[in-house]
Amino acid sequence: MKNRNILIIGAGIKGLSIAYQILSKNKDAAVTVVDKEPQGVYHMSDSSHNTQCGHSGLYYTPGTLKAILNQHGFELLRDYIINNKLPYNPCGKVVVGYGSEKDNNLLDKYYKNALGNGRPANKVRMLDGDALREKEPLLSKNITSALEVDDPYLFDANSILKSLEKDVTGRGGVIKHNTKVKGISSGDKDRQWTVKTSKGDIKADFIVNAAGAQVDRIAKMAGGAKSWFICPVVGVYKDIKNTTDMPISHMIYQVPSDPEIPFLDPHAIESHGGIHFGPTAMVKFGMREHYSGNFLPHLGDMIKAHFNPGTWFFYMKNLKNMPRETGRHYSNKIFAKACQGMLNESRFKIDPSALKFYKRGIRGQHISLKGVISNDFGLEKHMILGELRGITDINPGSPGFTAALAVGLVIADITASPEKYMNIDFSSKHFLENVKHLLESVRK
Numbered sequence: 001m002k003n004r005n006i007l008i009i010g011a012g013i014k015g016l017s018i019a020y021q022i023l024s025k026n027k028d029a030a031v032t033v034v035d036k037e038p039q040g041v042y043h044m045s046d047s048s049h050n051t052q053c054g055h056s057g058l059y060y061t062p063g064t065l066k067a068i069l070n071q072h073g074f075e076l077l078r079d080y081i082i083n084n085k086l087p088y089n090p091c092g093k094v095v096v097g098y099g100s101e102k103d104n105n106l107l108d109k110y111y112k113n114a115l116g117n118g119r120p121a122n123k124v125r126m127l128d129g130d131a132l133r134e135k136e137p138l139l140s141k142n143i144t145s146a147l148e149v150d151d152p153y154l155f156d157a158n159s160i161l162k163s164l165e166k167d168v169t170g171r172g173g174v175i176k177h178n179t180k181v182k183g184i185s186s187g188d189k190d191r192q193w194t195v196k197t198s199k200g201d202i203k204a205d206f207i208v209n210a211a212g213a214q215v216d217r218i219a220k221m222a223g224g225a226k227s228w229f230i231c232p233v234v235g236v237y238k239d240i241k242n243t244t245d246m247p248i249s250h251m252i253y254q255v256p257s258d259p260e261i262p263f264l265d266p267h268a269i270e271s272h273g274g275i276h277f278g279p280t281a282m283v284k285f286g287m288r289e290h291y292s293g294n295f296l297p298h299l300g301d302m303i304k305a306h307f308n309p310g311t312w313f314f315y316m317k318n319l320k321n322m323p324r325e326t327g328r329h330y331s332n333k334i335f336a337k338a339c340q341g342m343l344n345e346s347r348f349k350i351d352p353s354a355l356k357f358y359k360r361g362i363r364g365q366h367i368s369l370k371g372v373i374s375n376d377f378g379l380e381k382h383m384i385l386g387e388l389r390g391i392t393d394i395n396p397g398s399p400g401f402t403a404a405l406a407v408g409l410v411i412a413d414i415t416a417s418p419e420k421y422m423n424i425d426f427s428s429k430h431f432l433e434n435v436k437h438l439l440e441s442v443r444k
């Protein structure tokens with residue numbers, strides 16, 4: 001299927017990685033990426049508002065789509081950063097526990113996940129509290145055990161986005177900024193999409209929806225998103241000056257309060273003499289993309305979300321988590337308490353009034369109409385007259401940045417031979433096997 005006109009909606013890390021992989025694998029493809037934001041302005045994209053951690057697969061059950069894409073994406077992204085001489089900090093990570101049965105069981109599970117998700121055995125180890133504090137003297141005496149993983153890295157999101165933009169256009173791709181998708185229709189005879197944008201109509205043989213927290217809206221325009229929607233989950237980071245002469249050398253994560261949800265409790269990362277803590281995880285319907293300054297939530301969006309029974313099911317299922325996260329979000333005192341647990345109070349006491357807003361990201365969390373949070377990644381098909389002619393990336397949440405180049409390889413393969421995937425159920429074992437095989441063979 002050569003010379004296919006492929007339109008990618010969204011120029012965040014997913015859209016750019018998909019364009020990059022399609023153009024690298026199929027030199028004849030004609031790829032256009034549209035984004036509603038101006039060039040180089042990443043303030044509306046999740047891709048530049050995250051922890052910037054190359055995740056190493058601790059939290060993901062081996063064999064799931066998320067685990068497979070993250071495992072390969074982790075290495076593809078690291079190679080991309082190193083080959084392009086972009087900022088890279090291989091600082092490693094520790095996940096700390098406080099001695100409860102729950103914490104010990106989870107650390108044990110994450111240890112097994114790390115090995116199951118491809119981390120070399122010599123890069124993963126359990127430490128007792130004293131051994132941990134020898135490496136990280138600022139950490140609390142209440143920490144009894146920790147999982148240390150050597151190869152997670154910190155990346156610089158904007159430099160990667162810029163580099164990918166250059167690679168996409170350098171390979172003949174076109175990126176159109178200030179171009180908002182407003183509607184999608186399919187012509188019956190020519191099996192093409194007509195995508196209505198703020199800059200006029202664009203015809204495409206194949207569409208890829210990588211619109212982040214807006215994927216459900218775009219999917220609906222193409223006839224999809226019938227059984228799910230996106231719930232915006234806001235994450236705020238707060239900064240404080242590190243007044244000690246003891247820097248933190250790893251990324252410090254805590255065992256999550258609720259391991260059933262895909263959001264992790266605030267973590268700590270040393271940066272230029274300060275420590276970033278965060279993110280929070282507060283549900284905020286009506287706020288999909290306001291990243292900076294003061295804002296008003298989108299009232300129409302808020303009302304619409306509350307007419308959706310899935311929203312109410314979701315509230316009922318998260319009665320415990322929501323007040324905790326809302327408290328951390330609005331109160332510096334509660335936020336400080338959630339972070340202080342990691343640190344030795346006599347060495348570093350977090351003064352709530354000294355915490356400064358650092359940045360805010362918004363996870364586009366996939367939720368079913370029954371209010372169930374999806375912990376896995378997923379893809380949805382869009383068909384024209386029985387032919388596979390489009391794909392939506394249905395769960396743009398974490399670790400989407402780490403996984404993006406692997407997602408790109410899978411979607412590049414789908415766009416090159418859609419007939420191969422037409423009858424495969426994307427939630428089946430068969431698809432997982434295909435993805436695994438594809439990524440292993442491409443990366444050999």
Ligand SMILES: Cc1cc2nc3c(=O)[nH]c(=O)nc-3n(C[C@H](O)[C@H](O)[C@H](O)COP(=O)(O)OP(=O)(O)OC[C@H]3O[C@@H](n4cnc5c(N)ncnc54)[C@H](O)[C@@H]3O)c2cc1C
Binds near residue numbers: 014048049054214
């Ligand atoms: C607080 C937080 C912490 C995270 N930490 C990590 C981490 O440490 N490591 C990691 O791997 N991942 C992390 N993630 C997840 C990661 O940031 C996302 O998975 C990833 O950035 C999603 O990328 P995306 O390209 O799908 O979406 P986005 O980056 O949001 O891009 C979507 C693009 O679509 C465009 N768009 C939307 N609607 C339209 C339209 N109608 N027309 C045209 N364009 C449109 C938007 O302008 C935007 O540029 C974190 C996320 C959050 C929120």
